[in-house]
Structure formats: structure tokens, C-alpha cells
Amino acid sequence: MKTLVSNIFDSCQSHFDEIVAIRRDIHMHPELEFDVHRTAGIAAEALEGLGVKVRTGVGKTGVVGDIEISGATKRIALRADMDALPMQELGNPSYKSKVDGKAHMCGHDAHTAMLIGAARVISQFKDELKANVRFIFQPSEEKFPGGAPAMMEDGVLEGVDEIYGLHVWPLLEAGQFAICPGPALGQPDVFEVEIKGKGGHAAFPHLAIDPILIGSQFVTVLQSIVARNVDPLESAVISVTQFHGGTTDNVIPPSVKLTGTVRTLKKDIQVSVREKIENVLSGMTSAYGASYNFSYQEGYPVTYNHESCATNAFSIMKMLVDEGNISYPYPPLLGGEDFGYYSQKIPACFIFLGAGNKEKGIVNMCHDPRFDVDEKCMIYGMAMHVSLALSFARD
Ligand code: NI
Numbered sequence: 001m002k003t004l005v006s007n008i009f010d011s012c013q014s015h016f017d018e019i020v021a022i023r024r025d026i027h028m029h030p031e032l033e034f035d036v037h038r039t040a041g042i043a044a045e046a047l048e049g050l051g052v053k054v055r056t057g058v059g060k061t062g063v064v065g066d067i068e069i070s071g072a073t074k075r076i077a078l079r080a081d082m083d084a085l086p087m088q089e090l091g092n093p094s095y096k097s098k099v100d101g102k103a104h105m106c107g108h109d110a111h112t113a114m115l116i117g118a119a120r121v122i123s124q125f126k127d128e129l130k131a132n133v134r135f136i137f138q139p140s141e142e143k144f145p146g147g148a149p150a151m152m153e154d155g156v157l158e159g160v161d162e163i164y165g166l167h168v169w170p171l172l173e174a175g176q177f178a179i180c181p182g183p184a185l186g187q188p189d190v191f192e193v194e195i196k197g198k199g200g201h202a203a204f205p206h207l208a209i210d211p212i213l214i215g216s217q218f219v220t221v222l223q224s225i226v227a228r229n230v231d232p233l234e235s236a237v238i239s240v241t242q243f244h245g246g247t248t249d250n251v252i253p254p255s256v257k258l259t260g261t262v263r264t265l266k267k268d269i270q271v272s273v274r275e276k277i278e279n280v281l282s283g284m285t286s287a288y289g290a291s292y293n294f295s296y297q298e299g300y301p302v303t304y305n306h307e308s309c310a311t312n313a314f315s316i317m318k319m320l321v322d323e324g325n326i327s328y329p330y331p332p333l334l335g336g337e338d339f340g341y342y343s344q345k346i347p348a349c350f351i352f353l354g355a356g357n358k359e360k361g362i363v364n365m366c367h368d369p370r371f372d373v374d375e376k377c378m379i380y381g382m383a384m385h386v387s388l389a390l391s392f393a394r395d
Contacts, residue, residue: 001394004128005319005387011121012382019382020375022046023113024095030084030102030109033140034060034147039082039112043137046116050123052135059151065119065135067126074393075132077156077163078385079339080115081108081141090369105371107168107355112137114166114378118385125386131393134160138338144190146300146338152345162309162347164388165339166381170365172354174377177317177384178330179351181310185303186235186263187270188336191277193218194293195285199254208252209290212245215256218284219243222260225276236273237263237334263334265302303340309349316387320380325354353381 022042031039040056040063047054047065055064089096089103097103119135136156140147157163172178195215200208219240230236238260245256262277264270278294285292317326330352339350356362357374364370 001319001391004390008121008125008383008386008390009320009379011124012117012379012386015117015120015382016379019113019117019378022116023109023375023378026109026112027095027104028098030097030099030104031082032086032102033083033143036061036082036139040137040139043082043112043116047119047135050119052119052123058154058156059139059147061139062147062151062154062156063137064156067122067129067133069129069132072130072132072393074161075134075159076389076392077134077136077160078115078118078389079136079138079163079165079342080111081138081147082112083108083140083142083147085142085367087367088369091372093372103369105369106142106366107371107373108141110168110355110373110375110378110381111166114381115385117378117382118389121382121386122389125390128390131389133389141338144299146341148338148341152341157342157345160346162392163342164309164313164348164385165350166353166384167337167350168355168366168373168377168381169352170356170363170371170373172327172352173356173358174354174374175321175380176325176327176354177321177351177380178327178354179305179310179313179317179349180330180332181305181307182332183265183302184305184332184350185337185340186265186332186334187302187340188299188334189262189270189274190297190299191260191262192295193258193281194255195258195290196255196292197252197288197290200252202250202252205252209288210252211256211290212253214284214288214290215243215245215258218281219258221280221284222277225273225280229272229276230269234269235265235332235334236269238273238277263336265332265334300336300338301340301344303337303350304343305349306343306347309347313349313351313388316384316391320383320387351384353377353384
């Protein structure tokens with residue numbers, strides 16, 4: 001495998017310029033949610049050119065490619081997401097987004113390009129494959145309910161033994177990797193609250209029921225849930241991100257609305273936090289003689305890195321880079337990913353691919369309007385995909 005790895009690196013290197021060109025082209029033409037027709041077209045065309053069996057329109061606009069090896073009984077899936085974000089790019093690279101209000105500020109352009117590159121290299125090494133390989137290009141990662149459930153409904157995981165995905169990570173330098181075994185990314189839930197008091201004159205609060213006071217106390221007490229009800233060695237966050245109420249200075253409004261997010265890594269904690277939020281709301285409104293509406297929307301499930309897949313990815317990484325460039329185990333994060341749906345279904349591992357470069361000033365986090373990647377990271381990303389495929393089912 002060692003010699004094979006150095007051959008893989010050479011081959012990834014030889015495809016680098018064309019993969020950079022593909023990434024920049026996608027970057028300049030960002031598409032949102034399921035509306036990724038152009039990007040999906042690029043992926044499908046690239047796979048078809050390799051003689052890979054291609055299905056389009058999977059999960060609305062996803063693309064699935066299969067390399068089948070005669071006699072192989074196992075199948076590995078490699079996944080990339082294709083969608084951009086509804087935001088303005090504020091950086092000024094030569095390949096800046098040409099579409100107003102849309103930009104690849106999460107690196108999904110690089111994910112798509114790397115998987116295309118990996119498909120090219122894997123095709124070159126096809127004789128070395130011991131397992132079937134499925135390439136998954138997925139739409140709508142950024143927008144709930146995500147593109148993964150739609151693709152799963154169309155059978156994208158059928159016959160797949162294990163699935164792997166990469167995400168560019170600017171907090172690590174290009175040439176570095178990280179894996180968080182176990183629960184790796186949180187479940188991002190959303191709650192909406194309406195507190196219904198009684199409107200009135202601001203100078204006669206005793207004749208009104210002030211929802212602003214109740215709402216303010218609700219926000220404060222919510223923070224005690226994480227501080228006092230969740231085991232201090234576990235993880236949870238509650239953030240209230242919107243608080244709307246009132247129209248002028250001398251009127252107590254009849255109601256206020258609040259929105260927020262809950263992020264957790266474990267189901268029992270998620271269930272308990274959700275329950276406590278409503279308990280606080282119910283107790284507090286009833287104490288003041290107010291009433292409430294409460295809605296709670298569960299987000300993507302926790303992205304879970306199965307021990308065997310994480311260990312497998314880690315041992316492959318050690319062949320690609322020095323161990324000093326691998327963070328393992330990397331701490332879990334409370335961001336969400338719809339890769340979580342796959343990982344709840346079959347053994348999976350979601351890998352962080354270092355994409356930053358402090359010297360070049362590439363330091364901005366995903367979703368920052370000046371986000372970018374050090375494109376050199378794509379060689380490592382491709383090499384990781386290729387090595388995962390070539391080592392799969394190999395004894
Ligand atoms: Ni992303």
C-alpha cells in the first residue's frame with residue numbers, strides 16, 4: 001500500500017491544475033439548494049467521460065456514479081455536496097462569484113472538484129480496486145431538510161457498506177487532517193416561541209401583562225438549563241437569536257416572538273433540553289397569567305463517526321501525511337451537517353480536511369463572506385478519497 005500511496009499522490013498532483021480549474025469554475029457559478037443543475041452537469045459529464053455508470057436526478061438534482069468490479073462484494077461510497085450559500089462574497093479572488101447574493105462560502109465547490117479528481121485517479125487505478133465504489137454528488141446540504149434524505153429515498157445507500165465524506169476546514173492548515181471519532185457534529189434544532197400577554201398603556205403596567213418582561217426573563221432562565229440541568233461533562237448550547245416585540249415607546253405590546261437554536265450531540269440530552277425549554281416557558285407564562293405557543297423543529301441528526309470507519313480513515317491518513325499533521329481524536333463541534341442522515345443509517349466517517357494557510361491569509365471560517373481555501377488542500381482531499389477506495393476490502 002505504501003508504494004501505491006506515493007503513486008496515488010503523484011497522480012493527484014498530475015490532475016491538480018484541472019481540478020483547480022473545475023473548482024474555480026464552480027466557485028464563479030454558485031447554485032443554491034436543489035437548484036444545482038449546472039454543477040451537477042459538470043459532475044455527471046466528468047464521470048461519464050471516465051466510463052463510470054452514472055445516474056442523474058437522484059434526490060431531485062444529485063448525481064451518483066458507480067464503478068463496479070467483477071466479483072467484488074463490498075461497496076464504499078464517497079460523498080461531496082454541491083450547493084452554495086445565499087450570501088455575498090466579500091473577498092476578491094480572481095475567481096470571485098459572478099452571481100449576486102450567492103457564493104461558495106463553505107467550500108462545497110472544492111468538495112465537488114476533489115471528488116471529480118478522485119474519480120479520475122480511481123479510474124486510473126481501477127485494477128487495484130477490491131471493492132465497488134460509489135461517488136455521491138449531493139444537492140442542498142445547507143438548507144434544512146437537506147439533500148441527503150431525498151437521495152436516500154432514491155436509494156443512494158442501497159448496497160453501500162460504508163460512506164465517507166470530507167469537509168474543508170480553515171482552522172487547520174492545508175496538508176492537515178482531523179477526525180472526531182463518535183459524535184462529531186451536533187444536531188441543530190430550531191425553536192419558535194410566542195408569549196401572549198395583554199397589551200396596554202406603558203404607564204399602567206398593572207392593567208397589562210407585559211410579554212417583554214416575561215420574554216426577557218425567559219431568555220435569561222433558558223441559560224440555566226445548560227448550566228444546571230445538563231451534565232457539565234456533556235455538550236449542549238441554547239442560543240436565542242431573534243426577539244421581536246412592540247411598536248412604540250408608550251405601549252406594552254400584547255405579544256412577543258422569539259426564535260433560537262438548540263445544539264446537542266446526544267439524543268437523551270436533546271430530548272431533555274427540549275422538554276426543559278417548554279417547562280420554563282409554561283411555568284413562567286403561567287406565573288404571570290400569560291399564555292404561549294411553542295414549536296420545535298428537529299434539525300439534521302448528529303453526524304456520527306463509527307469507530308471502525310474512524311480508525312480506518314486514521315490509519316490511511318497516517319500513510320498520507322506525518323502523524324503530527326493529524327488531529328485525532330479531534331473534539332466534536334456543534335455545527336450541523338446533513339451527512340448525519342447517512343451516518344445514522346450505515347457505518348460512516350466525516351473527515352475534516354485542513355484548508356487554511358496563515359501565511360497566505362487564508363484563515364476565515366466557513367460561512368464568513370471572505371472564506372476561501374488554500375487549493376493545495378485538494379491534493380490531500382483527492383488522495384484521501386482515492387486511498388479510502390483503494391484500501392477498501394483489501395486484506
Ligand atoms: Ni459545508
